[in-house]
Structures are given as C-alpha cells and as structure tokens.
Amino acid sequence: MTKPEKTNHDTPHVLVLVENLSVPLDRRVWQESRALVDDGFAVTVICPAGVNRDTESEVVIDGVRILRYPLRAATGGPLGYLREYALALWHTARLAVKVRRQRRVDLIHACNPPDLFFLIGLMLRPFGARFVFDHHDLVPELFLSRFTRGGKALLRLTKALERLTFACADYVISTNESYRKVAITRGKMDPDRVTVVRSAPDLTKFTRREPDPSLRRGKDYLLAYLGVMGPQDGVDYALRAVHLLRTRLGRDDFHCVFMGAGDHFDELTRLCRELGLEDIVEFTGRVPDEFVERCLSTADVCLSPDPLNPLNDVSTMNKVVEYMAMGCPVVSFDLTEARVSAGDAAVYVPANDEMAFAKATDDLLSDPVRREQMSAVGRSRVERDLSWAVSRENLVRFYRTAAGR
Numbered sequence: 001m002t003k004p005e006k007t008n009h010d011t012p013h014v015l016v017l018v019e020n021l022s023v024p025l026d027r028r029v030w031q032e033s034r035a036l037v038d039d040g041f042a043v044t045v046i047c048p049a050g051v052n053r054d055t056e057s058e059v060v061i062d063g064v065r066i067l068r069y070p071l072r073a074a075t076g077g078p079l080g081y082l083r084e085y086a087l088a089l090w091h092t093a094r095l096a097v098k099v100r101r102q103r104r105v106d107l108i109h110a111c112n113p114p115d116l117f118f119l120i121g122l123m124l125r126p127f128g129a130r131f132v133f134d135h136h137d138l139v140p141e142l143f144l145s146r147f148t149r150g151g152k153a154l155l156r157l158t159k160a161l162e163r164l165t166f167a168c169a170d171y172v173i174s175t176n177e178s179y180r181k182v183a184i185t186r187g188k189m190d191p192d193r194v195t196v197v198r199s200a201p202d203l204t205k206f207t208r209r210e211p212d213p214s215l216r217r218g219k220d221y222l223l224a225y226l227g228v229m230g231p232q233d234g235v236d237y238a239l240r241a242v243h244l245l246r247t248r249l250g251r252d253d254f255h256c257v258f259m260g261a262g263d264h265f266d267e268l269t270r271l272c273r274e275l276g277l278e279d280i281v282e283f284t285g286r287v288p289d290e291f292v293e294r295c296l297s298t299a300d301v302c303l304s305p306d307p308l309n310p311l312n313d314v315s316t317m318n319k320v321v322e323y324m325a326m327g328c329p330v331v332s333f334d335l336t337e338a339r340v341s342a343g344d345a346a347v348y349v350p351a352n353d354e355m356a357f358a359k360a361t362d363d364l365l366s367d368p369v370r371r372e373q374m375s376a377v378g379r380s381r382v383e384r385d386l387s388w389a390v391s392r393e394n395l396v397r398f399y400r401t402a403a404g405r
Contacts, residue, residue, distance in 0.1 A: 345378030
C-alpha cells in the first residue's frame, strides 16, 4: 500500500486520539489541537460523539478536523469498561485507517485512558508515524481508586498495558511533575523525551464577571464545586461535609452549587436527599462556560473534596486551577499535587476528614479578609505559572522539536 503524499507544503499532520470525552468538550484536547493548528500543524481528532452536543460524525471547527464515533459509556464494574474500551479501539482504528489513506500521518497524539492506543501507533508506525503519549491519568492507580475490590488479574492487565504504552512511545507529555517522574522511573523513558504540559485555563476566556447574587438563593454565601462526579472525585465527601457544616457547626446562611456530571451523579443526588440537603444544595449537571464563570465569580468558597487515594495524591485537579483563575479561595484535602498547584490559595485539611473540611469551610466563610488574600494569591499564581499561555508555549516548543522543525 503506497504512502499518501503530504500536502500543504509538507505541513506536519498530527492525529489526536481521545476516548474519555468528545471534542471540543474535552477542554485540554481542544486547547492542544487549536494551539497546534495556530502554529502551522494540520490536526485531525478522533473521539467519541457526545450525547447533547458534539454529535456530528465529521466536522471542521477552527481548522481542526474532528471525526466522531458512537460510544455508550460503561456501566457496572471493570468488565463494563473492557467492553467500552474494546469498542472505542475498534472505531478509532477504523477511522485512523481512513485518515491515513487520505493523508500521511506524521505524529499520533494519544490521550489516555485507556492505555490501548499504542496499538494504533504500532499500526501506523510502518508508514512513518511517531507516537506521542499524552498521559492524562495513571490507569493502574485509577483502577485501584475506582474499584477497591477489583480483580488482581485486571490490575495486572492495566500495569502491562501502561508498560506497553511507554515502550511504544517516542515522546511523552505529562500533566505534572509527578506524572513525569512516573514516565521516567516506571516507564523507563528518556527524560529528554518527556515534557510537562499542564492542563490550564485560558485567561483570555476564563475571566471574572460581575457576581450574580441570585445564585445564592437568598443566602449570604455561596459554596461551589466544578468537575467530574465519579467515585474517586469525592463529591460524597463534600456533601457529608456540608451536612456537618449545617447540623454540627450550626451554619444555615449558605447555598451550594455543584456543577458537573459523571457516572455517580444519580447516587450523589440520592445521597443529597438522604442527608436532607435539597433546600441548600443544587446539582446543575454540565453547564455552559458562561454559567461556570458567573457562578465562580459569585462563589465565596470553592470545594476540592478529592479524597486521598493512589490516583488523586499525584494528579492535578483542573478545578483547583480554574477556581484560582477565578479568584476563589479553596478548601482541599491535603494532597501532594493539590499543594503544588494551589500553594497559599487553598486551606488544606487532613485527608478524608469530613469534619475538618466542614470546619475549614466555616472558618473561611467567617473571615472575609483571608478570603480576599487567598483570592489575590490564586489569581496571581495562575497568571504567572499555571495559565494556558504557559502550557501552550511548552506544547508548541515540544511539537516543533518532535516534528523536526
């Protein structure tokens, strides 16, 4: 089979593979794709279709070509994920062959989970494609965190697939220094081939608005949560802490907004009812960026209740940096990467201690001076070190090297 010729004056072509979310909904993947297009690369993304958005099977948006396939999210235990990932791999391989027949692929940019896209890299390597592993999650740790009673055989499988992914990778993009260390030590990667590109808010779009007092629903204060609602994300810890804040600490002057969705959404809304919090807790589901910015501009304290587990301790939580970008003080359990990201913009409490979380929230609500100081520290830290402008520069520099430019 002959290799397709490059076009557009040998513009390097990057094929981005992602399974976790549709694009552009996946903010990190969308930011990376746009940055590469702006720097003169051709970019094609293969991803699942969304449910209420990102539904077209093929579309070009802002110069990024996107091919989508139908995929139903896993339900149940580990076997449900095996079925989901097997179907996603089949669709991704099918569309990757279609793309390669139309145009040469120079670089495959594979985002995990799952750690299966190295197979697409091996499939296209004979045609000159190099494999870039964009390491979003530590899948063995993710397995341990989600499935505390998961089978040993499946855990060994996740570790084997991670080893194979690193072994096939020409380059690795890590989301933080902890992940970079994993790539170098556990993955045996050459340090010169591993670069850090943090997930980060775009400060040209993620800007503070006028507060909207109506979001407080007649209360004095607003607490906010933004993010995924899976079993490892700790929203249940936040709900129990809110319950303690109200019943044990005697506060009834606040309203809570939980923005986001996930496979534990129904269980969390049920827990909210069981705790008798429906009158002060509001679940919005996924919301537009405009609502996120309006809500965070109004919030007095933002919640980062991710519990200590093998995954969370070394993972950067996007919501923490987004809270900081919006000038929101944060309450967090004491996790290694949470401290690296937030510094003095957060209050840290002993891991998984719901009463300590409630007390820290109570203290912040009672201390407007400290909230203002933390707000300024967080915004300044993001502007200086943690914005997408910084990450974009790292990404573009890396890709120019990888593409021989």
